[in-house]
Structures are given as C-alpha cells and as structure tokens.
Amino acid sequence: MTEMKVEKTASRGIAIAPAYIYREVDLTPDTYLVEESKVQQEELQFQEVKQAVLAELEQLSQENPIFAAHMAIADDYTLQEGVIGRIKSGKRNVQQAIAETVEEVAEIFGQMEDEYMRERKADVLDIGKRFLLKCKKITVQDLAAIGEPVIVVAKDLFPSDTVKMNPEFVKGIITEEGGVTSHVSIMAKNYGIPALTGVSGILEKLKSGNLICMDAGSGRIAIEPEGAVLEDYRKRLEADLQEQEEIRKYRSMEAVTPGGKRISLCINVGNTEEIKLALDKNIDGVGLFRTEFLYMENTHFPTEEEQFAVYKEAAELCPREVTIRTLDIGGDKNLPYYEFEPEENPFLGWRAIRISLDMPDLFRTQLRAILRASAFGHIRIMFPMMISVEELVQAKEMVEQCKEELRKEQVAFDEDIETGMMMETPASVLLAEDFAREADFFSIGTNDLTQYILAVDRGNKKIASRYDSFHPAVVKAIAAIICAGHKYNRKVGMCGELAGDVNAVPKLLELGLDEFSMSAGNIDYVRRAILNG
Ligand code: PEP
Numbered sequence: 001m002t003e004m005k006v007e008k009t010a011s012r013g014i015a016i017a018p019a020y021i022y023r024e025v026d027l028t029p030d031t032y033l034v035e036e037s038k039v040q041q042e043e044l045q046f047q048e049v050k051q052a053v054l055a056e057l058e059q060l061s062q063e064n065p066i067f068a069a070h071m072a073i074a075d076d077y078t079l080q081e082g083v084i085g086r087i088k089s090g091k092r093n094v095q096q097a098i099a100e101t102v103e104e105v106a107e108i109f110g111q112m113e114d115e116y117m118r119e120r121k122a123d124v125l126d127i128g129k130r131f132l133l134k135c136k137k138i139t140v141q142d143l144a145a146i147g148e149p150v151i152v153v154a155k156d157l158f159p160s161d162t163v164k165m166n167p168e169f170v171k172g173i174i175t176e177e178g179g180v181t182s183h184v185s186i187m188a189k190n191y192g193i194p195a196l197t198g199v200s201g202i203l204e205k206l207k208s209g210n211l212i213c214m215d216a217g218s219g220r221i222a223i224e225p226e227g228a229v230l231e232d233y234r235k236r237l238e239a240d241l242q243e244q245e246e247i248r249k250y251r252s253m254e255a256v257t258p259g260g261k262r263i264s265l266c267i268n269v270g271n272t273e274e275i276k277l278a279l280d281k282n283i284d285g286v287g288l289f290r291t292e293f294l295y296m297e298n299t300h301f302p303t304e305e306e307q308f309a310v311y312k313e314a315a316e317l318c319p320r321e322v323t324i325r326t327l328d329i330g331g332d333k334n335l336p337y338y339e340f341e342p343e344e345n346p347f348l349g350w351r352a353i354r355i356s357l358d359m360p361d362l363f364r365t366q367l368r369a370i371l372r373a374s375a376f377g378h379i380r381i382m383f384p385m386m387i388s389v390e391e392l393v394q395a396k397e398m399v400e401q402c403k404e405e406l407r408k409e410q411v412a413f414d415e416d417i418e419t420g421m422m423m424e425t426p427a428s429v430l431l432a433e434d435f436a437r438e439a440d441f442f443s444i445g446t447n448d449l450t451q452y453i454l455a456v457d458r459g460n461k462k463i464a465s466r467y468d469s470f471h472p473a474v475v476k477a478i479a480a481i482i483c484a485g486h487k488y489n490r491k492v493g494m495c496g497e498l499a500g501d502v503n504a505v506p507k508l509l510e511l512g513l514d515e516f517s518m519s520a521g522n523i524d525y526v527r528r529a530i531l532n533g
C-alpha cells in the first residue's frame, strides 16, 4: 500500500475505484535515414497508412461533414508528392517525411490571405496527427468510452479531455499537474467529481487497475489499501453520502441571511447538460455560462445557428437569469481547429475579450446568437477580462450594432438585455467606479483576480500554496469592487471558485456580496452557510 498527501483540494468528495491511467501520446517522428534498398518499403508503408486514414475519415464523415473536407486534404496530390519526394530523394523515413510535408503544407495554408483558408491550417495539422498515429500504430485512449467506475489518473487533463468524460463512471480525477482553479478542477466540481490536482509522482507509483481510495477534502490518497485503511475509506464514503443527504434538507429554503438579506444563489456551467443536472437544486439562475466549451468541443467555430440553439435551450431551461459570458479562450484554453501563436505568457496574452475585439466577425456571430436567444428567457451578457472602460464601451457598441441589425431583420430579442462584466483584472479593481457607470452588473472572477493580484499562476503546482483567494490584498480588491458597484446601484456577484467556498461565506456576506455563483456541487453547502450567516 502507498499513501500520499496533497495540500489543496480541487473538488471535494470521496471515491474508491480502480485506476484508469490516461497517457498523452508521443508523436515525435522517427529520425533514421532510409537505405536505398528500403525506399520502396517506406513508400508502401505510406500508401497503406494513407488508405487506413482515408477509411477512418470516411467513417467519421458520416457523422460530421468536416471530415469529408479532411479526406480531400489527406488524398491531395501535394501531400502525396511531398511525402514520396522526401522518402526518395531526402532518404527520410515515412514518419519524418509525413511530419515535414504536413508542416510545409500547413504553413502554406497559414500564410493565405483568406481567413477561412488560413484556418484550414489546423485541419492539415490534425490530418498529419492521424497519419502519424497510424504509422506508430497508436490507438488514442478514448475517455468517452469509459463504461465502468474508475478514477482517472493523468499527467494533466485539458478541457477537451474532461468534456468527454461520463460522470456516471468517472468517480474521481487525479492529475500530476494543474492547480485548484485549473479548468480540470472546475469541470470536476461542476460534475461533483472528487478531484486532486498537482499530485507529483503519482504515475510512477501506480499501474492501471490498481485500487485507489481518495478523500479529496482532506487531500489523502491510498493506492492498493488493505485492512483497516480500506475499511476507514469505506466508512468515510458512507458518511460523506449521508452528509449530502442531510444537507439536501436545506434545498427548499431561499438563501436569506440571518439579517434578512436575500442572496441570489446561482450555478456556473459550461453546457446545457449541467443546467439540467442542477435544476433540482433550487437555484436562482446561471451566474456564469462559460461559452468557450461550446467552441472547444467543436471542429470549427460554432455558427450563429449552432450557438443560438444552445443559448435558447439554456434560457428555456432556466427561466430565471442566465448570464452568458462571451468567449473566454486563450490562457490555458485552446481550440482544436485554430492555431494560436505560441506566447511567452498565455495568461497575460491574447485571450478573452481581446480576441473578441480583434476578431469582430467572430464576436458578432456570438452576440447575435445571444441576443436572439434573449427573446426566450432572461439572458444577461457578460464580458471577460476587461482592463479599460474603452473596451467595455466598444463591446457594448458591438451589441448595439447587432441589435440594430436584428431590428432591421425583424428578429425578436430582449431590448432591455443587461450587459455586465467580469471583475478579474487589477485594472478593473482600480477603475471599478468608472466601470460601474457603464456596466449593468459586476461578477467577480476570483480565479483570475487572485492570480493577477498576487502574480501567482493559477495552474502552477509549485506555487499552489501561495495561490490564496483569502490573501488580504484579494479581500481588499473584492471589498473595493462591491463598494464601487453599490455606489452606482449595481448588483455585484461572484463567479470565481471563492464563491463556492463555505469558509468564505461569512466574509463575503459582511462585504455585501449580492450573488454567489458556483459549481452545482457546492450549492447545498453554501446555502446552509448563508442561512447560518
Ligand atoms: C474567474 O476568473 O474567476 C472566472 C470565473 O473565470 P475563469 O475561471 O473561466 O477564467
């Protein structure tokens, strides 16, 4: 038996299940040079791999037409000539020939004038990966195929991995990298899956199928436990389930403080499934709809119609307010079909509202979809990562332009839709009063606010103990935001992870926070804490 202790909890809860080890694949091509006598053999291998890739794409194209376009690229003359030429005259092995050719072709697409064609670069790179996987005979582990209870253990998990997991079978998550506010933690909390991140060295201590017990609340993990230790975890799992039962008794009560203030209790979601799962929790609405997941789970930028369908469903599912945050991509969130230029400091880089303002067509598509959905419920628009009032004014102008277009097209929308903003940068704190004049509401994003105020990366496990949303500087910033918002009669909410932390409730109530928005798994606990003051 091996026991490990972790300092911080990503998502509380207890789980007992076998380990499912999820490994990243290494697609580095072989580097050997081909002898003249083996050239034909390498060429033949390429043809076989190509046929296998085309067959796979054909199958996929039946579900999604994007793969028909991938077939055309995979079957293209340029790719074929490039690879064969490199094998014959460059004596490259098939893997290296493919990697070099794909890079060259992708670069050609990347340089094109037309934006649509430029974006095809990501498709070419994706096809290249498919060829290399086939050459190396690697089958990618499919997290969506997990069909029995497991604890997923990985070096790191990206949002595109976590979205595939079925919470019915994934009983726990353990990663070597990542911090408590990394997106894997947030997803785990949304689904109520116990999770521990930043668990260095666990992969070395573990084989697939080993029994793991984890108590994420106290940061404890036991591998292949026996006797009294296993019994102890079983008892704690039982007690945990009982507490969840007990706490449900508060569900029907409105969140009112002992002083009589009615607090709005909302959920954070990344898709409409999560709204459905939380509907029985007596919520006051969705305080944060992270729309980036809609973009990340796709093979292309979602169209206006595709987005409209999702936002409309959200509005109809949740008749109370649904706060839709415009695209917050970049940082640790990438898109499979769009290549971001590498950045030294992605969290200080091209992300969120910066991308929306720089790519107005993309922004407009989203705003039109949100506005159209606003005719079906109570939707609010929220902008992320604001650092200047000019940005807010510009974003609001775009909303007005879209409204005008829709009026002309005689398409219904909510004329009084509110536009608010995340308060998550130091600049927004210092300019809070100026922002309060322009924004209809604030929502404090403590995940980013903490990392930017303290200069502590939210995903870096080495400094996880320094990442502290209770740091006096962060608390002062929160107080200043609430004060500025209230001065201009704006409702101030919080949708960062701190809002779901029961230990923070008394302080946040004292500071006057109006709305708490969190992962659905925390709602019952926070409601009890609010009722108790
Ligand atoms: C935040 O920064 O607190 C927040 C809610 O946004 P995200 O975690 O998606 O960056």
Ligand code: MG
Pocket (backbone or CB within 6 Å): 384, 424, 445, 447, 448
């Ligand atoms: Mg944020």
